Amino acid sequence: MLISFWVNHIYPNFVAYTIMMELANLYQRALDFDFLSVEEGMYLFEQAPLADLMHIADELRKKQVPHGKVTWQIDRNVNTTNVCIANCKFCNFYRIPGHAEAYITEMPVYRKKIEETLKYGGDQLLLQGGHHPNLGLDFYTTTFRQLKQEYPTIKLHALGPPEVAHIAKLEKMSHHDVLKALKESGLDSLPGAGAEILVDRVRRLISKGKCGADEWLAIMHEAHKLNITTSATMMFGHVETLEERFIHLVRIREVQAMKPTDANGFLAFIPWTFQDVDTLLTKIRGVHNLTTPDEYLRMIAISRIMLPNVKNIQASWLTVGKETAQLCLHGGANDFGSIMIEENVVSAAGAPHRFTYKTIQEAIKEAGFEPQLRNQQYGWREIPDTIVEQTIDY
Structure with a gap:
């Protein structure tokens, strides 16, 4: 009894x-x-109850970003090439060398896209491509210099650690020397591309041809020492375990803790969900993105909590949609990212969501916040008087 x-x-x-x-x-x-x-x-x-996590994360957001505004950006994702030998199992965008649809973007195309970007109020190109076996350091430094010479006000948020690792391997150079040359030729900041999950068990399964977790982090640390501002990302909802997500967060935090005091280091963290439409990861391994809005909100809140030394947390409206992203603003996120005038990689795997400069501001206001246009360094910008709203086919 x-x-x-x-x-x-x-x-x-x-x-x-x-x-x-x-x-x-x-x-x-x-x-x-x-x-x-x-x-x-x-x-x-x-x-923890979701409401508690969101409350704690929101309190941290208020301390770290006391102005209370939600920042957003206007930039364009332009792909230097779609040729890649990394063979990521979640990417529908790449083409193998010699493919009929393979391309390398040339200057006339850049000029057209930059002119459109300026018309739509943008101030930056997010330049990314693939692991092209024949494009070494000279290709990128020559491209960056010419873009800067013709459009000195355009910022280049370019490449990412896997591409830097690929260039260094091709050239038999150190990460430091590659990054230094890229910066001198016009690189303004380094995206957090190719992080996926920073655990090699996962990377071997989904992106075996990319650099390992240690090398990704080492390149970011080297960038911070060169005072190159970076961002960090996490793509989750595929083959990783919950523990591996948290190992990823702790490793980002550890590298941020080692940055020089006068460097921004990781200025933002962006968690986004695996997009599974027609990917090899889904077709061959049967892996589907089963992430719910509740789980994404938890990850946003946890990101704010686990990364107290990273100031800005961005909600990935591109992968989770407007409504979930709006809720994230009450659970730790302070940034809505870019309207992305052009985006080809994630969209190719099924991300359907789109914003214009007007609709992104309306979404932020609907969530109860004041929108603030920013640049990549999180400096505030005024919306240009001559801005033209982009037409989007939904």
Whole structure:
């Protein structure tokens, strides 16, 4: 009788009390900007009510970004080439060398796209491509110099650690020397592309041809030492475990902690969900993106909590849609990213969402915030008087 009473009444209350006390301790440590461990982060993710996580993350956002505005950007994703030998299992965009649809973007195309970008109010090109086996450092430095010579006000947010690693391998150069040459030729900032999950077990399964996790992080650390501002990303919802997501977050935080004091380092973190339409990961391995809005909101809140040394957390409206992204603004996110005048890679795997400069501001206002146009360094911009609204085919 006593055993039955313990099992049915005392023990459940004891367990609930223990969880409540542990959560209260972790909540306070998060609010104190402590570095939580992988295990502690997972405990919060699995045990904390979503409302609590969003509240803690929102309080941290108010401290780290006290102006309270939601920033956004106008830029264009232009692909230097679609030729790639990395063979990522989640990418529908790349073409193998010699393919009939393979291309390398030439200057007349850049000029046309930049003129359109300026017309639509943009100030930046996000330049990314693939691991082209024949495009070395000279190709990129020559391209960057010419773009800067013809359009000195355009910022180049270009390449990413996997491409830097690929160039360094082709040229038999150090990461430092490649990054230094790219910066001198016009590189303004380095995207967090190709992070996926920073655990090599996962990378071998989904992107075996890219650099490993250690090299990705080493390149970012080298960029920070050269005072090149970077961002960090995480693509989740495929073959990774929950623990591997948290290892990823801790590794980002550790590299950020090593940056020079006068460097921005990782100025933003963007978690986004795997897009599975027609990808090899789905066709061959049967992997589908089963991420729910609730889970994405948890990841946004956890990102703010686990990365107290990264100031800006961006909601990926491109992959989760307007409504979920709006909720993220109440759960730790302070940035809505770019309207992306052009985006070809993620869209090729099924991301259908689109914004114009007007509709992104309307979405931010609907969520209860004031929109603020920014540049890549998170400096505020005024919307150009001559801006033209882009026509989008939905």
